[in-house]
Amino acid sequence: MSRISTDEVARVAGLARIALAPEEIQRIAGELDLIAASVAKVSEVATPDVPATSHPIPLTNVWREDVVGDTLDRDEVLSQAPAEASGMFLVPQILEED
Secondary structure, three states: OOOOOHHHHHHHHHHOOOOOOHHHHHHHHHHHHHHHHHHHHHHHHOOOOOOOOOOOOOOOOOOOOOOOOOOOOHHHHHHOOOOEEOOEEOOOOOOOOO
């Protein structure tokens, strides 16, 4: 028994303003029906005693700890900039402001 009809696919396509040929509507209805059947099959297996998972393998954080290191001298960096003002890089204005 089909869960998703071609009329439903055509209606949703119309709401989304997607032009579909009749053969596309037929194909998509079949694909969506297969997807709905697959979800129903998984729902049969997923019982309350089975914990929900977002990933099949437990994930751990692989980031390293933050380590304070040497930084660049601001005056040395700004001396190599095309333009600077008040200890910051000066860049061309791209937005008009009043």
